[in-house]
Structure formats: C-alpha cells, structure tokens
Amino acid sequence: MVKKIQKAGSAAKPTAAAFNSPLSGAIKDSAQQIWLAGLGAFSKAQEEGGKAFESLVKEGMSIQRKTQAVAEERISEATSRVSSMATDISSKAAGQWDKLENIFEDRVAKALNKLGVPSARDVEALIERIDALNRHVQSLGSKAPAKTAARKAAPAKKAAPAKKAAPRKTARSTKAA
Template identity: 55%
Template sequence: MVTKLKKPSTNQSSKAAFESSSAAGAHLAQNIKDSAQQIWLAGLGAFSKAQAEGGKVFEALVKDGMGLQRKTQAAAEERIAEATGRMTDMASGITAKAAGVATDLTAKATGQWDKLETIFEDRVAKALHKLGVPTAKEVQALMKRVDELSRQSGKSTTKVVSKKAVVAKKAVTKTANNVVKAAKKRVTAKKS
C-alpha cells in the first residue's frame, strides 16, 4: 500500500533536511516501485481470471443472446400475425363493399332494363292498336263471350272459335296489306 510522506520540520538543520529528504526520496521511489508491481500483478491476475472464466462468460453471453433473439422473434411474429389479421379484416370489408356495389349496380341495371322493356311493349301495343290488331285481353274476352254464347245456343265452341280465328286472321292480313300499300304510296310520294 502507498503511505503518505511526512513533512520535515522547519527547525532541523539543512544537512539533516537534505539527508531526510534523500531518505524520503528513496522511500518514495520504493513505494512507487511497489505500487507499480502490485498494479502489474493485479492486471496479470485479471487477465488470467478472464482467460479461465472467459469461456464461461462467452457461453453466458451466447445464452443471453439466444434468449434475446427468441424474445424479439416472438414479438416480431406476433406483430406480423396482428398485421396479417388487420389486412384480412380490411380485405373482407372491401370484398363486402364490392359485393354491395355490384348488387346495387345489378339492381339498377335490372330496373333500367325493365323500364326499357315496358317502353318497348307500350310502343308495340300502340302500333298494333293503330293497325287494328286486337290485344290478348280483347281476344280472351271475345273467347269468353263466344263460350257463353255457345253454351246458350248449345253449339260447340271449337267451330265458333275456329271461324272467329279465320275471320280475325283475314282482318289482320287485310289491315297489314293496307298498311304496306300506304307505306309504299308515301315512299313514292316523297321521291317525287
């Protein structure tokens, strides 16, 4: 251990002071040498101990590193699973919205086709009415009336219906021929 030097007293003579200071200097040098030796030996001891226990420390560090790696890997997998779940939920939501939009568009398109069909049927009915063609309702009403009259008169409905059908067919053919002739006249009149 390093010891503290004592101060020489001022009463002593200079020779005694010189001798005392030389002895103190030698003593100081010896103390420094001893301290350096102790520090050197402590360093060698630490190095030796580190070599001896270095393998154990290295293994302990590897073990700690593996534990830390497992923890971080588990945390990363958990985050990935969480993100995957959110993405799946989002995809399901988008799919549901897309299906809803498709259903809405289909309903609107069906509605438009129904409107178009109704308009077409109305125009065809008007054209047939202008040509004098009876509607299905009018034919059904006529058939009922014929059936009633047949029952009242006791005649067979098939003969009456077939005669009426021939008469109706002739009327339609005659009307159609008249329409074609009128159309031809208009075309020739426009050309002139």
C-alpha cells in the same frame, strides 16, 4: 491488484537490468492478471450470452407470433370490409341495371304502341275474350240440338229472292266513259 510503480527520479533509458527487476516482474504479474480477468469475462459473457441469445430468440418468436396474429386479424377485417363494399356496389349496380332495363322496356313499348303493335296486355285481354267467347259458343252448342229439332218440325217458308244491287260507279269507270 496492480501495484503502483513509482517513477525514478532520473530520466535515464531503461536497461536490460531494469527489465529483470522486481518492477518488471510486477508488471508481468499485473499483465497476466489482466489477461486472465479478460478471459474470465469472455467466458462468462459467452455462457450468459448463449442464455441471453436463447431468451432473445424465444422472445422474438413470441413477438413474431403476436404480430402475425394481429396482421391476420387486420387482413381479415380488411377482407370483410372489401367484400361488404363489393356487395353494396353490386347491389347498387343491379338496382341501376333494373332501372335502365325498365326505362328501355317502357320506351320500346311506347314505340311499338305508336306503330300500332299490340302490347302483351292487349294480347292477354284478347286471349281472355276469345276464351270467354269459346265458352259462350260451347254453351250455345249444347242448347243448339234442341232448337234445330224444333225448327225442323215447323213448316219451312220460302225466302223471297234477293234483289241484285246496281253496280257502283268508280273513278275508273267514269274516266273510261
């Protein structure tokens, strides 16, 4: 250890002899020991510092993996929320679009009805009536040959000649007269 140096009673300036004295040797030894202790501490810190650095790197990698996993989880949650919101919005928009389309169709149908244009239901009803009449005509057509044969067998009566109707007077004919 470093030895204590007692102060000399005189306040004289040190001389060259004073530097070669045992006191100066003790100071040199003490300085040498301090230097060696510093080198030893540096060496120890360097060895342990490398180990500490490696352990810090490993711990940092572990923390990075954990934070990445948490971040990916949060991102997937946010993505699922956004996609569900988008699905909800698109379904609401589709519902609104259907309502708008129905309103438009109703208004067009009313306008066409006022103009006298038949609706699709009216056309379908007419088609059904035509089909029913066709079936009825066909059923009558299959019975018709028997009736026509009966008519041919009966004597034919002459029909009385039809009288001609008198011509009507129109607005033009009254003006000309």
